[in-house]
Amino acid sequence: MPSKEPFHARWSRLAKDLSPLCVGLDPAPATLAAWGLDETPDGVRRFCLSLLDACEGHVAVVKPQVAFFEAFGPAGFEVLAEVMEDARRRGILVIADVKRGDIGTSTAAYARAWLETSGSGFRADAITAHAYLGVEALRPLFDTAAANGGTVFVVVRSSNPEGAGLQNADHSGRPVADVVADGIAKVNHAFPGEVPASAVMGATLGEEAKRTLALMPKALFLVPGLGAQGASLDDIASLFGSAADRAIPTASRSVAHAGPDAAALRSAVATLAREARRLQG
Numbered sequence: 001m002p003s004k005e006p007f008h009a010r011w012s013r014l015a016k017d018l019s020p021l022c023v024g025l026d027p028a029p030a031t032l033a034a035w036g037l038d039e040t041p042d043g044v045r046r047f048c049l050s051l052l053d054a055c056e057g058h059v060a061v062v063k064p065q066v067a068f069f070e071a072f073g074p075a076g077f078e079v080l081a082e083v084m085e086d087a088r089r090r091g092i093l094v095i096a097d098v099k100r101g102d103i104g105t106s107t108a109a110y111a112r113a114w115l116e117t118s119g120s121g122f123r124a125d126a127i128t129a130h131a132y133l134g135v136e137a138l139r140p141l142f143d144t145a146a147a148n149g150g151t152v153f154v155v156v157r158s159s160n161p162e163g164a165g166l167q168n169a170d171h172s173g174r175p176v177a178d179v180v181a182d183g184i185a186k187v188n189h190a191f192p193g194e195v196p197a198s199a200v201m202g203a204t205l206g207e208e209a210k211r212t213l214a215l216m217p218k219a220l221f222l223v224p225g226l227g228a229q230g231a232s233l234d235d236i237a238s239l240f241g242s243a244a245d246r247a248i249p250t251a252s253r254s255v256a257h258a259g260p261d262a263a264a265l266r267s268a269v270a271t272l273a274r275e276a277r278r279l280q281g
């Protein structure tokens with residue numbers, strides 16, 4: 001059963017004791033093939049359990065990309081539940097990268113499915129979400145996160161080049177991304193001592209992202225784009241500045257490339273985890 005201690009407190013402790021690094025579990029067809037695994041639910045299971053072996057004792061958190069499990073239908077979701085349970089048993093936090101978001105009534109069902117720690121759902125420690133229907137439409141996710149020691153990483157500025165056009169679009173003289181960031185800050189302001197609303201901020205972003213970051217004084221930042229998308233830990237340190245201790249750098253393909261040899265994989269995870277510790281100051 002996941003702990004109800006707030007996610008930010010659990011992650012901060014693990015980030016200091018081990019590393020802030022998040023390893024992405026992305027069992028993409030090309031990666032499974034490179035590992036000599038079948039493109040089946042069992043191939044996905046083997047891939048993820050090998051990565052978890054490599055991560056244990058080195059990283060704070062893993063991030064299964066739900067799309068690669070969902071691709072197999074119900075059997076994929078069974079593997080996802082098993083992998084999440086295995087991570088929990090090893091003391092590794094789980095961010096389910098599921099990017100949900102809808103009107104409030106539907107969002108409430110997503111909250112039950114992903115963030116409630118009792119019940120029949122997936123019981124993630126944290127999830128990702130989209131705010132295109134409005135930050136306030138995500139309210140059931142924030143409330144459920146707060147009640148269950150979770151957090152919701154809302155996409156504010158993504159790491160992919162296609163995101164900037166929409167995220168920089170003008171909204172009453174300000175970029176849409178900054179309006180979403182304001183919404184996140186407002187949610188957190190109403191929860192003293194807790195951080196139910198967090199942000200996805202890509203590692204690949206330019207200077208304009210610094211202003212957006214400054215709008216979210218309490219939020220944690222999930223930071224994809226490290227490695228395969230071209231960003232480095234130096235880029236993250238310089239982009240986040242004094243907020244680097246709230247950055248959760250996440251890498252998927254660049255870590256998986258070190259496998260499937262168990263020793264090589266564990267060594268790659270250990271090295272990146274050690275390097276990422278400097279973000280903690």
Ligand SMILES: O=c1ccn([C@@H]2O[C@H](COP(=O)(O)O)[C@@H](O)[C@H]2O)c(=O)[nH]1
Nearest residue numbers: 065158159160202224228229251252253
């Ligand atoms: O802005 C975003 C949001 C999410 N992602 C996801 O993160 C990983 C990145 O994988 P890499 O192999 O380390 O590039 C993947 O699951 C994406 O769907 C993102 O890249 N950017």
